[in-house]
Every structure is written in structure tokens, then in C-alpha cells.
Amino acid sequence: MAENAVTPIAPAAPPPAAASARAAPAKPAPALSVAPGPHIASGALTTRRMMLDVILAALPLLAVSVYLFRQYAVFQIAISVIGALAAERFFGWMRRRPNTLGDLSAAVTGLILGLSLPASAPWYVGVIGAFAGIGFGKAVFGGLGQNIFNPAMVGRAFVMIAFPAALGASAYVAPTLGVDAVTQATPLTAFKMMGSVAALKPLFLGMTNGSIGETSALAALIGGAYLCWRGTAAWRIPAGGILALAILAGASDLTGGSPWTFAHHLSSGAFLFGAFFIATDPVSSPLTPKGQWIFGAGFGALVLLIRAFSGYPEGVMFSVLLMNSVAPLINRWTIPTPVGGPAPERK
């Protein structure tokens, strides 16, 4: 019969890489190692070193947050980091994987999550956010390196929808937390609801209310500069974001827009914190230089769009998640031509 004439597909060979990796410790080291490219390995660019860089770069933000929110900042960050480490270990155990706490990626997820929460949030917000972020944001996709979305932002989105009372605009107004500057509504909320414009200097320095790590533009710039200098963060992403936001907000200023100028947009809310620390997550952002520009510009434009036209005062979290979802597409779209490769086709 005709359908029997079709040759059956040969059974797939066992994956050689996985098999040899598992067998490797038992065998003596081969004299000549043959492996597919890339062959350049940098001992310096390990996950652990990159994550340490992020923690170092976050120190100025931590200092500002502890100054502004006192023990509440310490509490939020501790809760989130401990929650993230516990979640990483828990899901690793469920998936029967070796302990991955040492690469510090879970600690950084917890740190970023903690910095993005309001100081008044109850204890379970950080813990559930960390478990949702590591679980739904990372473990279900196969762990670090496989995730589509930034785990910290997945966790924050989860708790923001789950506990609107603890993370809504009104949750930020809590009269008994930290120093005097943080007893009022956040600058972005105050502008959106009452139209009152904050002064630029406290916005830039961070003497305002907000999520505990986002208030100071200066601290985010210092930490961000360190990240870009070390190569841990791709500088094109924050550059693209800042340019897009400045150009779009500047254009609306020139056409007689609002009293909230482009300088206000740049230094308020979580924009710089997000641009340097969140959008630059190497797993969920594009790899190609051109793609990083596009990713950054899209991030900046979306932040402005959400701030100006949506019901939310701030849009960094949603912008990062939305751009994460198109990062694989941007990667495919902007594959660079290799040296000596075929000349690009012209139509």
C-alpha cells in the first residue's frame, strides 16, 4: 500500500550534549575537546558576577530607601529577598534540580521586587510576589535563562492585581512611615489626580514618596552608570528608553503640553530605576545591538503612553512586561549579518 512505502523517520539520536555532560565526571578528561561554537569563554562573565554587580549597583538606591523609609524599607527588602530565595529552593526541589541559590539570581529578583513595593505593604505581599515571580515567571518556563518575562515584574504584577488595596495609589499615602517627605501622595499620583506639579530638585534627589527603591533619580543614575560600565547592563536599553521618553515628552512640551515637563517625566516615578535595573535583565531583553535600541525606545514610549493616557499613574512595570513579550520577535527581526556573510538582499 502506498502509505507503507513512505520511509519511517529515523529515530532521533540521544542528545549527545546532555549525555556527555552527565558522564563527564566519571571519564578521564579528553586530550582534545571538540565542541560546537562559540569557543570564547569568559571566566569573568558568570551569572554570579553579573548578579553581584546588580547588588553593588543597587547600594545607592538601598541607602536612599533606608534613609527615607527607615525600618520599613529594610523590612520590605528582607521579606522579598528571603521569599525569593525560599521560592527558588522550593521550585528547584520540585523540579529535582541542584541548588541554584549560589548564582544570586533569585536574590536579585527578590531585591528588585522589594525595591518596587510601597513601604506600607503587609508582609505577605513580598512573600507571595516572590513565589509568584519565581514560580510563574521563571520555574514554569524551565528556570533561569528560559523565562520570557522579568520574574520580579511578574511577581509585582501578580500582587498588584491580587491586592489592589495594598499596592494601589492610596497605599502609598501612609502618615507614619519614615521621614516627612514621604507622607504625601506620590508625585505622579498627585499630578494625575490633583494636577499639582512637584519641584524638580527633590524629584531628582529622591526626597519624595514612591516605591521604596524608585524615588531617587540620582541614585538610579549612579548605580546604572556602574552597571553599564561593567557591561552587566546593555547601555543601549536605558539610552534608548531615556531618548524615547525625552523626545516624546519634549515634543509634547513644545506644543504647549502640560506643566509636567520631560525633565519631570525622566526623574519621577520608577522610570530610571526601571530603565537601568529592570529593563536590562539580560534574559528577557534582546541580544542584538539594534534590538536593544528598539527595546529601550519601546519601553520609554510605553511608559509615557501609560502615564499620560491610562488610569495608572505609573507604567514602568507594564511597559517592561509588554516589551519582554516582544523581545524574541525583536531578536529575530534584527539578526546582524556575520562578517563575511551574505550581503543583505535588496528588494
Add this chain to the structure above:
Amino acid sequence: MSERKNDGPTPMERFLGGLIPENPVYRQILGICPSLAVTNTMEGALTMGVAALFVLLCSNILISLIRPLLKPHLRILVFTLTIATFVTIADRVLAAYLYDMSKQLGPYIPLIIVNCVIIARCEICASKQRVFTAAADALGQGLGFTLGLMTIATVREILGFGTWFGKWLGWRVIPATAPAHWSNWVIMILPPGAFLTLGLLLGVFNALTAKKEKAA
């Protein structure tokens, strides 16, 4: 007749199969729209499950009775007609005797018409097997579907409202406290909670099945 000898699975096999091994929600992934839409309270899940069971039982019996008359190219038309009739009856009865539930479930009771579980059972079992087998099949699949809905609703109602059968029986599972100690998860009442819960429970179900197969 040769039909008697070669009638496919027995009534008992059909009934037990529908409960767990061929569970409509967890195994066949059918009827997912109500599984997501009405499972934020136990009352909604139970009402939907019983309504679907009623429709499934009636249409399976009727289709099985008229199966010698069915023409292959008109069978889907007859199935749909039958299902639509019983769904309308179920909808009217709910509106008359359980007005609050009917208000809460809204369009999802009429939408049982397009529930794939029912038409799949008409096609797979009722149009081929005897009445008794078809009725057993409907009971098994209907109970399996109800079981699926109620497991999802258990997770969602406890996390989303802190209660279990809160509207009818008023059972509080998580004591009400100040928001500083605990708070209900609004996300579990909303559609994302339905997707997450269904996904997680599917994972649990698959893990248990794999464990059982390994042991066997």
C-alpha cells in the same frame, strides 16, 4: 444482532472512565470555557456542573434511543438541536427556582450548548451504544466535569474570598483579619486566577498520573 457482542466499553467502564481516567477537564481538556468562567465560587461550579450533567444525561439518552434513525451527514444537526433544547430547559428551570444563581451565572448556562463535552459524548458513545451504556457514560462524564469544576473552585474561592460554599453554607476557611495579617487574593476572583489555577491543577494531575504509571 451482532451489536450486542461488539458494543464497545461496558456501562461500568464508561461510568468509571469519565470520573478520573478520562476526566473531561483534566484529561480531555474539554469544556474549558465554563471551567474558567464560573469557578470563582463553589455555588457557581456546582450549579454549572449539575446543569451540564442534566443536559448530558438527557441528550445522551435521547440520542441513543433514536440512533438507528440517524443519518451520518445530519447527525451533528440532530445533536445540536437536542442539546439546545435541554439547555434551554435547564436555563428556564434555574431562572424559576434558583434566581440568584441564574443571575450570577448569566450567559454561561445558555453557553452549555457549545460545551464540547456534551457533543463529544453524543458522538463517541450515545450515537453508537445502547441506552443504558449511554446513560452511564453521561453520569460518569457529568460527574467528572463537576469534579473538575469544583476542584478549581475550591482553590479559587478559598484564596479569593476566604470561604468555601460561602453563599449557601457560609463556611469561612480563612478567618477574617486585619489587612496587615492577611488579605483575600482578588486575582483569584478574576480571569487570570482561573488560568493559573487550571494550569497548576493540570500539572498536579499529570504529576500524580505519571507517578501512578511509574508505580504500576
Add this chain to the structure above:
Amino acid sequence: MKRNYIQQAWLVIVLACLFGAALAAVHAGLGPRIAQNRLNDTLSQIPTLVEGAARGEPLEIGGRIVYRAVDGEGAAAGWVVPAGGQGFADRIELLIGLDREAAQITGLYILQQNETPGLGNRVTEPEWRARFAGQSALAPLTVVKGRAGGAGEVEAVTGATVSSQSVVGIVNEAVARFRRERPEGAP
């Protein structure tokens, strides 16, 4: 050829007739009960909306049904006006209680809504609805964020300004229309 069609489809035709008859019977049997359920849902709220009212009598004014709330002896106690309009997510249907002169709002009840759970659907909470009772029906109400101080101001539900504004908008429109169309001096 025509005979062939009938041969093919006679089962469908017979079934359609049978099912149609069955549904007609079900509707005839249950229809009044369903209509009564709907009416009860509205009528059961009337004593909570108008002080001193025991029951309501449906009345048609300007093509719309309103309810005249009467006390135990049948004397007029006030009015209950059904109204509806677009909310944040879906239509909101509500009942407004008014006093005898239709000069003051005495209560508000949300019959049906599909607002966001946890935020918008808090418009159904008694604490929020109580902010309408005692407001003047002569001038439109306004929504304010934060503390409501002055007369005619309703504090928005936190985080659900759109839903609050929708409800207030529906109330304003329905009250104004009812005041225009109500039977003069015959409450």
C-alpha cells in the same frame, strides 16, 4: 428529488416540532414564576430604599416603570426609580429611592453590575451606597476624590473613580428625568 429531501430530513423536522412544543410548555409553565422572581428582586428592596415604605406599586410614567412606595396603610411614602447606564465594565442597573416630593434621595441599590472585583464592585457595598441617602435631588451630585465635605458631593470608591462616576451619572440623569415627568402634586 424533493421526496429525497423529505426522506433525509424528516427526523430533524419531527424533532424540531417536538422540541419546540416542549420548550413552549416549559415556558408556559415557568414564565410567570421567572417574571415574578424579577419583580420580587426589585420589590424586596423598596422598604430599604424609602423610609416607612412597606411595598411598592408599579406605575408607568413617560414609558418607563417606576414604583410608588406606600406604607402599611397604603399612604404614599416615596418613589423608587429604576435606572441603568454604562459602567466601567458593563451596564449598571440600579434603583433610586426618593422621598414623596422627589426632593431628596433616600437610598440606592445596585441590581446588576459587572465591575472589577475588589475595586469597582465595591459600589454595591452598603457603606458606599449610604453616601447617597439624604442628598438633595434638586441639583446634580458630583464625585470627589478623598474626603467629601460639601452638600451634593459623593466620595469616590478608592481606586474606582470611573465606576463611582458612572453610578453618580446614572443617578443624576434618572432623578432629573423623573422630576420632569412625574405626576405633579399627586404622589
